[in-house]
Amino acid sequence: MKRLSTLVLGCLVLAAGPVHAATAALDTGNTAWMLTSTALVLFMTLPGLALFYGGLVRTRNVLSILMQCFAITAVVSLMWLIGLYSLAFTSGGAWNALLGGGGRILFSGMGRATMGPNGVPEVLFAMYQMTFAIITPALIIGGYAERVRFSSMLVFSVLWTALVYTPVCHWVWGGGFLQQKGLLDYAGGTVVHITAGVASLVAALTLGARKGFPRQSMAPHNMTMTVTGAGMLWVGWFGFNAGSALAADGAASMALAVTHISAATGALTWMFLEWWRFGKPSVLGIVTGMVAGLGTITPAAGSVGPGGALLVGLSAGVVCFLMTQLIKRVWAIDDSLDVFPVHGVGGVLGTLMAGLLCSPSLGVFSGMGMASQNHSIVEQLSVQLQGVGVTLAYTAVITWVVIKATSWLTGPMRVQGDQETEGLDLVLHEERGYDL
Amino acid sequence: MKRLSTLVLGCLVLAAGPVHAATAALDTGNTAWMLTSTALVLFMTLPGLALFYGGLVRTRNVLSILMQCFAITAVVSLMWLIGLYSLAFTSGGAWNALLGGGGRILFSGMGRATMGPNGVPEVLFAMYQMTFAIITPALIIGGYAERVRFSSMLVFSVLWTALVYTPVCHWVWGGGFLQQKGLLDYAGGTVVHITAGVASLVAALTLGARKGFPRQSMAPHNMTMTVTGAGMLWVGWFGFNAGSALAADGAASMALAVTHISAATGALTWMFLEWWRFGKPSVLGIVTGMVAGLGTITPAAGSVGPGGALLVGLSAGVVCFLMTQLIKRVWAIDDSLDVFPVHGVGGVLGTLMAGLLCSPSLGVFSGMGMASQNHSIVEQLSVQLQGVGVTLAYTAVITWVVIKATSWLTGPMRVQGDQETEGLDLVLHEERGYDL
Amino acid sequence: MKRLSTLVLGCLVLAAGPVHAATAALDTGNTAWMLTSTALVLFMTLPGLALFYGGLVRTRNVLSILMQCFAITAVVSLMWLIGLYSLAFTSGGAWNALLGGGGRILFSGMGRATMGPNGVPEVLFAMYQMTFAIITPALIIGGYAERVRFSSMLVFSVLWTALVYTPVCHWVWGGGFLQQKGLLDYAGGTVVHITAGVASLVAALTLGARKGFPRQSMAPHNMTMTVTGAGMLWVGWFGFNAGSALAADGAASMALAVTHISAATGALTWMFLEWWRFGKPSVLGIVTGMVAGLGTITPAAGSVGPGGALLVGLSAGVVCFLMTQLIKRVWAIDDSLDVFPVHGVGGVLGTLMAGLLCSPSLGVFSGMGMASQNHSIVEQLSVQLQGVGVTLAYTAVITWVVIKATSWLTGPMRVQGDQETEGLDLVLHEERGYDL
């Protein structure tokens, strides 16, 4: 519900909603915050996520992760410019429930003076959204880390962003059918986290586990790098969630507050669970809990209050902790960097909790109210469930198709056994991470 | 004197002062800058300070430092939400000179529309202040680094933040007796740096020196990490000091300028001193001088002009350099990462210099004027001295009590001898920093 | 053309141009963005560029690079305060075409209330410009890396910033003759990139190649550090280019968009060239292409549209790639970190393309229009050519003179052979980067 605007051929039309009206006059304050938020969300991917993921793999694959993050950033940026922004955020006319139109191909018709929502130039709105389109396929890297061929990864990311991210984004934020139903997804529980989490799981299942998994320990080669990335993610997430207000106002401020609270609660929850269960609290545990808290609050950041954020963070810590164990240990699926249990499950959880904790009548856990179309919590929850269900199913199917298509286009997505043992850095990029 | 507002049950009342009046209307520009500043100050702790400190310890303890920074961030955030913000920044009624009240427990009564100072939503003001409450106990880590038990550290930080940070914060910024006297402490010379520095010294004395100190070299294991953190501190400090204007205006701009000038001067001063004294300028020296310059300008950032900032930076470099040597070499106190000589001494120095260099009649070294209640420099200086003295004494006593209480609750704060030799990372967290 | 203001003794006078008028009233939104941009550009140097360069050298010299970046930041900051800002940005009276005056020595006459352009306090404008003056000599480090004496480096940087950077800055942005002619250089194609690139080349030629060059491989010792720095540069560059609008408006937003597009295109271009030419795409390649794209768009960021940015990024990738090979392999010049082929050549290319792609009549590649004084593209291009030519020639000559002067003042700029083999970190700073 945050982004109410469907952009029709360069002129902005409100699809629904009371919070942010499109205004013609520039608001320098809102624009300043959106410029900053765009920088912050890019910072989440480069170097944030790159370091977070890079530290978790083994030395011989660290550069492959960094390379994948950089290449995805570059290629998705161009695709967004060329057509995806237009497909996501303009009106698709008769097909608008499913996909946007071609009015903004190559950002055409957007000048310096073209205004988007809240007195923010539309080109800035488009760039801000670009950073979301970048980080989503970058998150998926975690599922196939340490064994994917670079060329296949590139083709996969291109297809996936076009065929999964862009339509879902339109459905939820660009005026599509989920937005019309009143789905509450402030900053991307469905659009970003569920899609990335599910895609990662499908990729992990299709490509198969890393050689030696799960017998052999594949410990992070550089936890200091991972923690550095984690800190950057926390900070950058303020741009992600508070930036989703598309304004520098009370909504942004509250989103920042609940984001931070959920991150802190998720971190502590995971830490204490690990401490209690395994006897020692680990750094990897606390930062994973933090990311779980952040991912889970994302769809709810505009709906819940500080009290609700405590509950969101707590649930994130508990549920994602259990799911990680279930998937890695019980089911022995090598979703290598735990994208599904953390982001996918967090996204589902957060989207559902948003529908519950938005209710303004929960005392200290009260939230900001339902989407205007939905009058009761039950109605809102059912919309949330639909949003989750549709996104899960669509992503699972299309991701599988995209993987098949990629294999057909580029040959097997996975490197050969020897190459995997030798490490992607040397084999694919002829470089080594460190020469200390 | 920067934050003039005492918040009484959700409605804002001016305690004193002309600069920032609380306004009902949202100012998106000020809000944009406060959103950014909040991100910047969080960035100072995570990953800034974590890296700065982490690089300085030996390899086997690097993760323990990062873990401590993360855990403090998470736990203090929740405490701030639950009650500390309320105790620090609302009116305590009859006890207001000493402590705030309970009106904002769990951020109750703060909605998106509740305004704080300068057209900035109050919830954002509360979050911005939270980042200060986070970094202060995180600074103390430096005093007991490489030998503290994690559980004790956690209990200590919780108690200390509640019993030392929160009251001092109320005294100086929340309408307490030091603010009423007109103490000039723009961004935390007393509240942050003196409290952290003194606590660190007390902790170092109580816990005792690291095994092998001072005979054995305990060189930084990764200076590149320390320098990375130092760079982040410098940048983040703009949010710390210029953000303390609580607005995007000339005061913020001037605070940014003097902050930068003092950092640069402190860095050069330390570098040249070391060069002259030991024959070679070191990277550790230049970044330590920079931090000294930043810590020292902090209380004075709203009071001095660019000329005054040169003097502040110069004194910071000279005095903190000498104090470091005095404490480490002469007195052989193992305040391991030099928190007292850099932050504590810098905080004292800066608070006093703020009282001097605020004078508008010093020619090129003129400042922004005394707090309105004080008419002469002598009066202002005496207020500054009282502020310093009270903070020093209170912190020293209560920190000692908190350490005793912690030992009583958790057992000895210090790990056993073997564990210290083996390193906290493996012993306490079952992880290793690097596996390159 | 971005900065139209010449500041005469504290009161702001427009030199030319329609875009930004100096206004008396504070604009908090613009100020918020300029505060942020100042932080972002400082972040580019510390730790951004420091890490980017630091990772590229051999282990034994990593600290020397970090030290140089820190020391340059500190010393240039003080020089800017003391006199260089005044010389660059105030009116020089009769000599104004060549150099500014002394009205702002020690930032005199600038209070919190003194306004600069667009409702931004002048002191903030001065600080923002300071960050540009810092990064320019820091870029030059790449030319003489791994062999320069620290003391000589310091003297060189001081002289060079005063004698090269400051005048060129005045010519282009401070009301000097190139600005009067209508040179389009939005954020520093001539002022920053050409000057740094040429100086680096001259330094590389004068000091001679590193021992063992080009026979011996001098591979980056820590590519993860370089990639981290590269990500920070990308993010920080938003402050560099979008900040150069000196406002949070449509111009800033568009500058951000074209900056990002050019970076992405440059990165992909270099990656595919390398892939096609050498069989494997490397991480070093993709980040170098990104920096080339960023450097090249810099002068054009206010002149070209999204379509134009694609062309700029593409040319940057191709031309800088070829030039790197030409200089390193064919001419065997040890411009160690490729400052000239990337920044120098990129600056020339971008300044010329700005003159072409500013044309509003190129269809999808249309730009923002010529500088007002120039009526045709041919005229504009001739101005751009003059700007490039003058900057190239002036920088080459004066840099050579500065190097000679430095050698005369400090003794040879280069360390002795043994010292070079042992590494600058131990020899000059008595420290080692890592002790893992």
Added chain:
Amino acid sequence: MKMVIAIIKPFKLDEVREALAEVGVTGMTVCEVKGFGRQKGHTELYRGAEYVVDFVPKVRLEVALQATQVDQAVEAISRAAGTGKIGDGKIFVMNLEHVVRIRTGETDRDAL
């Protein structure tokens, strides 16, 4: 007793360890080294320039064992470490006069 030193390709370490375990050798000490020999390192790219890296990362195994185990052990290492490609490495056998297990003070045979 003998000291067997083997220089092998790093990614063969696990297989060699298992092969040695099969012939009854469970203790060993391993060190990361750089090898110079006929095998040249990979070609490194540096912004479009190519360099041949003349060292190759290798792993050095040090295994103390009884003289009677040597042939088996050498055989096991050879089998597990071999790829048939240049750079597979070398095995060196030296005489070992005396061994002490620090924990117990046991010596020679008992210490292995």
Added chain:
Amino acid sequence: MKMVIAIIKPFKLDEVREALAEVGVTGMTVCEVKGFGRQKGHTELYRGAEYVVDFVPKVRLEVALQATQVDQAVEAISRAAGTGKIGDGKIFVMNLEHVVRIRTGETDRDAL
């Protein structure tokens, strides 16, 4: 002359060095290695999953000395490095035929 090679726990290095100095040995060369033996590494946590790490960080000392010093040196190392717990390490003694000090060209006894 003999070459004494000791594999010890890393945090015992300082004590061993001092113990050796007391019996008159001041030169040595030290290398970080990974040990495989009876002692298993710690259990690593990875997001709630546990793994046993099968190598243990050790330090390898190489000390050249005269044959007459061997017993004392072995004794000193044993004493200083011992904790009585599994994984304390091993000492190997090998024959050393010839030594040269590069700086002076001195050989054998004089070179030590």
Added chain:
Amino acid sequence: MKMVIAIIKPFKLDEVREALAEVGVTGMTVCEVKGFGRQKGHTELYRGAEYVVDFVPKVRLEVALQATQVDQAVEAISRAAGTGKIGDGKIFVMNLEHVVRIRTGETDRDAL
């Protein structure tokens, strides 16, 4: 056959390698080590405090060769590694009983 072990200053590695190549030795294995000896490490500054670092980074070369090559090799190493300053390092010669080239199974002389 003999095993020649040399401890040298790190920045002399390239020169030593070339000197050995000249006398016909092309294979070797190299390891980064810490040396303790007469040469003390540099003085480290730590925020104004000074510490003497008591280890010095060295490089350890391991070269297997035929007995007849030993003198030449020792000579070559000495020449190339010498600076005449303290800490130039040492050369140790030990007996080598047996060598196997893993790739081919060749042994002894042929394996070198």
